Amino acid sequence: MQWLNEPAHWSSSHDRVIVTTSSKTDFWRITHYDFIRDNGHFYFERVSTDFVMEVDISGSYRDLYDQAGLMIRADEQHWVKAGIEYVDGVQNLSAVVTHNYSDWSMTPLPLPPLALRLRVERRQEAIHISYLDANLKYVLLRLAYFPIGPEVQVGIMCASPEGNGFEVMFDRYRLTRL
Structure with missing residues (x-):
């Protein structure tokens, strides 16, 4: 794996990656805020097939829009990010899909889990974003x-x-490549 915008502080051991994000970092394009940011941290590998990607995410979210999750990226104008985003003191399940312009959907987690299990699947042109609920479904x-x-x-x-x-x-x- 390799970094796009490597953070100053990060470590990796066995099955865990720990990152301290840098300030004023984000992935966003134009919509509503009228700016482009492409300086968030992204640790990636390349895939040319359909796939299923999963991870457990836990963080010390504290500031507006602190975020962590999974990402699919074709280039700086075409990408998807999904995970946890901290808004108004609440952790939210969040997804942003960008085709030149970013959109944003979120749903609050009033009782957030200690760690969120996130799954992103690509099946041809469809991206399925799912999370593991309290019933393990x-x-x-x-x-x-x-x-x-x-x-x-x-x-x-x-x-x-x-x-x-x-x-x-x-x-x-x-x-998992399919």
Whole structure:
């Protein structure tokens, strides 16, 4: 795996990656906020097939928009990120799909788990974003369109758009090529 925008502080051991995000980092394009940011942290590998990607995410979220999750990226104008995003003191399940412009969907987690198990699947042009609920069943958060290309980058991502950074742990990351 390799970094896009490597953080100053991170470590990896066995099945865990720990990152302290840098301040003022994000992935976003234009919509509503009228700016482009492509400086979030993304630890990725390249895939040219359909796949299933999973990870457990836990973080010390504290500032507006602190975020961590999984990402699929074709280039700086075409990507999907999904995971936890901290908004108004609440952890939210969040998904952003970007095709030149970013959109954003989220749902609050009033009782957030200690760690969220997230799954992202690519089946042709469809991206299935799911999370493991308290009953240990995967629940679909979003189904999104993502064009088929010869190769995409996939992996873990995190960012701190407004704050000074936070620590996040990614455990048991798995990528299964289909």
